[in-house]
Amino acid sequence: MFRRVLAAAAILIAAAAALIAAWPQLFGFQRLPIAAQVVSLRGIAIAVGLILLVVLLFVALAIPAFRRFCAALGLVVTVFVVVSVLVLATRGFGDNSFQSKGEADVTVLSWNTLGDEPGAAAIAQASLDVEADVVVLPETTSETAIEVAGLMKAGGHPMWVHTFAYDHISKARSTSLLLGVDLGDYSVDTDHRTTNVLPSLVATPDDGTGPTIVAVHAVAPIPSELNHWKLDLAWLKTACSGDNVIMAGDFNSTIDHFADLGTHEGATIGNCIDAATTTGNAAVGTWPTMLPPLLGAPIDHVMATPGWHVTGMRVIGSLDGAGSDHRPIVVQLSPRG
Incomplete structure (x- = not known):
């Protein structure tokens, strides 16, 4: 009798844990410890679930007395795997199609470079290949950003350079932004901190007519930085409260973590809408490059206010060996109306 009660309790606990892991926002747990980390890697969670199903099958075959328990637990795991696959499928496993670029369109490239690791030549070439008008480079120093701009100018695509650094000890505490000269003159306020641990950079057009551009680097939701991470997301919500904003960079968050942070349906x-969500790319992982894209975490984003329409997106997988642990992403935005 006691064994049955214990087994039933274990299955109920497993079912509750699986429900939280599959959809933590149902309980408002998406930014809490453990849940925040697990939901970041849905692909890994699915793989673990499949391995667990194989283990349960072997246990059931080897120990007949455990068959009912294994069958019940296997049902819980199967439901979790199916639900998780469906969630990823609705978000999209990748659509690389782009519409023809219009004269007013803006192409945004975002790449966390892990402290300049790919080198200026690789960053510049990636930017030139996609004809980027906006290049967002978390963990990139001003020296490298200036070199990238020089190479892009030589390639016929001159850029203005802006860098915000909290210190010059760690390259991770620098965020650089390159803007095509055709976008006009922009100013950046580097006197006031933005995100708490790693700098985000806000560029505003001098003539007031272009989009405000936010180069994002939120801290990762590791246990010691969880409160700072939540504050970073709150700051990003405020940063995209205007009518004409483009935000891009390393958010260290998936769209699960953003649940309840949007200001409108x-x-x-x-007020920003995620480009990956609207183009069928939201299940494609951008970190880490050591994992296949469908097992990684989609934590790098390009977002824009409703006045912009996403006309193409791609997670660039061809640069996995370039030195960074993040994949670059490229998004094409077209103004509505």
């Missing part, structure tokens, strides 16, 4: 965070 369809918004991802603040």
Whole structure:
């Protein structure tokens, strides 16, 4: 009798844990410890679930007395795997199609370079290949950003350079932004901190007519930085409260973490809409490059306010060996109306 009660309790606990892991926002747990980390890697969670099903099958075959328990637990795991696959399928396993670029369109490239690791030549070439008008480079120093701009100018695509650094000890505490000269003159306020641990950079057009551009680097939700991470997301919500904003960079968050942070229906965070969500790319992992894209975490994003329409997106997998642990992403935005 006691064994049955214990087994029933274990199955109920497993079912509750599986439900939280599959959809933590149902309980408002998406930014809490453990749940925040698990939901970041849905692909890994699915793989673990499949391995567990194989283990349960072997245990059931080897120990007949455990068959009912294994069958019940296997049902819980199967439901978790199916639900998780369906969630990823609805978000999209990748659509690399782009519409023809219009004269007013803006192409955004975002790449966390892990402290300049790919080198200026690789960053510049990636930017030139996609004809980027906006290049967002978390963990990239001003020296490298200036070199990238020089190479892009030589390639016929001159850029203005802006860098915000909290210190010059760790390259991770620098964020650089390159803007095509055709976008006009922009100013950046580097006197006030933005995100708490790693700098985000806000560029505003001098003539007031272009989009405000936010180069994002939120801290990772590791246990010691969880409170700072939550504050970073709150700051990003405020940063995208305007009518004409483009945000891009390393958010260290998936769209699960943004649940309840949008200010209107369809918004991802603040007034911004995630490009990957609207193009069928939201299940494609951008970190780490050591994992296949469908097992990784989609934590790098390009977002924009509703005045912009996403006309193409791609997670660039051809640069996995370039030195960074993040994949670059490229998004094409077209102004509505």
